Amino acid sequence: MSSPVSTDFADGLATGLGAYGDRPFIEFARKWYSGNEITQFIEQVSVALREAGVEPDEPVGIVVRNRVAHAAVILGFVASRRPVVMIYSYQSATAIARDTESLGLPAILADIDDWTPELNGAVRAAGSAGISLSGERLGVGVIAARQPGSRHDRALEQSGLHILTSGTTGPPKRIPVATKVLAHTVLSMTIGAGTEVVGPDAPPALVYWPFGSIGVCQLLAAPCSGKRMVLLEKFSVPEWVQAIKTYRITRAGVQPAILRMLLQADVPPEDLASLEGLSGGSGPLEPELRAEFESRYGIPLLWAYGATEFAGSVCSWTPELYRRYGADKPDSVGRTLPGVRVRIVDPDTAAEVPAGRIGLLEARVEVIGPDWVRTTDLASIDEDGFVTLHGRGDGAINRGGFKILPETVRRVLISHPSVLDACVVGVPDARLGAVPFAAVELRRDAVTPTEAELKDLVREALPSHHVPVAVAVVDALPRNAALKVRPGDVAALYRP
Template sequence: MSSPVSTDIADELAAGLDSYGDRPFVEFARKWYSGNEITRYIEQISAALSEAGLASDEPVGIVVRNRVPHAAAILGFIASRRPVVMIYSYQSAAAIARDVENLSLPGILADIDDWTPELNSAVRSAGSAGISLSGEPLAVGVTVTRQPGSRHDPSLAQSGLHILTSGTTGPPKRIPVATKVLAHTVLSMTIGSGTEVVGPNTPPALVYWPFGSIGVCQLLAAPCAGKRLVLLEKFDVDEWVRAVRTHRITWAGVQPAILRMLLQADVARADLASLEGLSGGSGPLEPELRAEFESRYGIPLLWAYGATEFAGSVCSWTPESYRRFGAAKPDSVGRPLPGVRVRIVDPDTGAEAPAGSIGRLEARVEVIGPDWVRTTDLASMDDDGFVTLHGRGDGAINRGGFKILPETVRRVLISHPSVLDAGVVGVPDSRLGQVPFAAVELRRGAGVPTEDELKDLVREALPSHHVPVSVVIVDALPRNAALKVRPGDIAALYTP
């Protein structure tokens, strides 16, 4: 990052977009698009919305995909301060249609591939305008003209992004991230890479987090810093590694599932040699996984902690803090970011807990507001201000009065040499209320452990009430578009 992101990110983003000119800006499907091509496309979208009957400040929804037209639309909307509401494309046509009809926004943008009869009908029923986006060639079309009288939730008229939570513990919720807050969000995405002097030969940013979630700020960060970007429609080991190797990328973002995929694929160390570090989050990083990855590739993992409600991370490692303290604090997610305060409170009394004590994490993000937001995450903070997570309080399984944290059981299961990853959830039990159930995904080519073997592993490491009532082996754990394991889908695998 060349300099801290300014508070007025809309102006900075607009200036950044104008700076590329004929130079390459976005690579997608191994083809480069110049800055001028992207800005011309943004102008086409603006003209199509005007033709369809929308004012320049009215909110629009986008059935979002990680493709060039969608990237251009989002960048243009934030730069012009038009509110943009994310609608997941990773759902059925009927579900997309229901979302669109319920939102009743002035305008809906969708890829030409997503303009199903269901979507067309929902847009007409809501009185919304419909805009089709096409990538090859870049084109925009008015599919449905806005009808008078369409109404929407007034809260959606706030400029900025209305993004979706990951939906790991229930249906995704929309969280507003105002334009003024986006500077914090972009900072939280980039602080792990430290201070980077950006020039014409600077390696591009690698962008692949789903645009519907907070990961969309990977997209915003690149033009704010004046960097080119390589866009992937979704994470793919071969394409991710190709981008790193081809463009000599020095920093990128990851999460635990991606680290396991890279290890499982036995990616050559030379292919990742340009990486100076990887910023991470979206889940706990086990010490064993950190040790295995850093030992094999020699790449430091700078973990962070945040949530959609905080518009990004609230704690993170920086290269400097990692050099000084990383070896001594391998389980930590770093220190609070600039403009953020974090405290640990006793879950029963609400009193601030002493250093080293475990309690509920609360955070206050200055740019969002003065209120402390209490999370369901259990954490501790040491005397140096470093935060360590200890699992989620809301996911605790109550087995006949005994509390079990799923992450505690999961950590034992993944210690088995054949287990790549595991998911642990509570399932109903007529006698005890809840009991733990586990699903495990095995390493490629590994021996297949028996269910009793896995249960015994837990029994030897933890009190007996932690032993899952059942352990099933699956080809792949069910994950959402952000590669987070879906607890509800794990529970659905249980057969009493």
């Protein structure tokens, strides 16, 4: 079948959804659902919304989970141009209710497991319709009818997805991704596949990134190529590996934490033998981790760089680029994608800097608009056009006038043979303003290093002001649903 992204995105997606028919489309919890089952469920939800007093073009909120009912309604709403507003499910019932009431949307959809007394109360206080989504049988029910007087923010009426940032450095923010922009989102998700076979006979896509964030592009990418998908509610090594082995999957997405988890679990190379490449992002890939993984499994890691504000990636490796340049540029996140421009500017003057010089990365995505968007990421572009990241400018710790980049200290800590991963954050200090504090997660069965040993490692590699005031050894670094480390939770471990 032709790719829906080649025409109007919503119309193309609707055509793609309708093309599955009786063929398998989504596997969830080891059960396959046909295309007809998915499209029939989408229609059931649309009927329930109409009966609850919600018009077809009005925005709805979804307390979103990576379950088959949620996948179906997201696809159906995008295809019909209904605005979709994401609400994270992995927060307390009180927080979900607070978010729901403040949004004041015409309707809220939530899994039957999430219809708590708090959510019920919030929906009624906001006058929103309430729709329940349930289980293996793809059931739908009306919890509450809509009350007159919608009071939602009119900015939420833009068709497309209103997704959430990961919230690693503060409360999550909603970012609108218009329907027309979703073609770029899907491109950024699929460019690492190169010339991979698509269509119903191809190995299925493996979908597990949280739907509430930019990870929802994994969901959209599958029907855009006519592929089946295996949907996981959340990432786990056994389930992920089982899907790879069962369906001989050739391409999948990862991030650094997942690579470490696969290495830590000592997954046999033959279990991943079908993989021809792994696309990655969501954090920097250290050359040491790349070398360890590729040496063990022989699978190329095609890294990318992007942000929620860019509706996906702005630069990436492709299989062809990696074959030509990968060995010479192991630190790079590839070249810019079609329809994207990237430049590096001086933080103080905003002037563009020469090739090879480090500055702040700015990007312009044609389909989003003409404005350059400045990030807080330090980067450089070499003469061949390859982008390399050098840490975050906004995360710098000012220790009595000495600037410390946390990533610089982290790189030293993870060089210790016992350390699997590390996070370095600034914590308040009455005399110096801020000082670095570190937490480390150890490899399986590793000998536990002493705090003094880890401090000495940093002291030997970097100027003395980089040495953390304390280093905590933890069973596991605190992470959000996207497996990103939460710096705020790491800082809370510090005991002066």
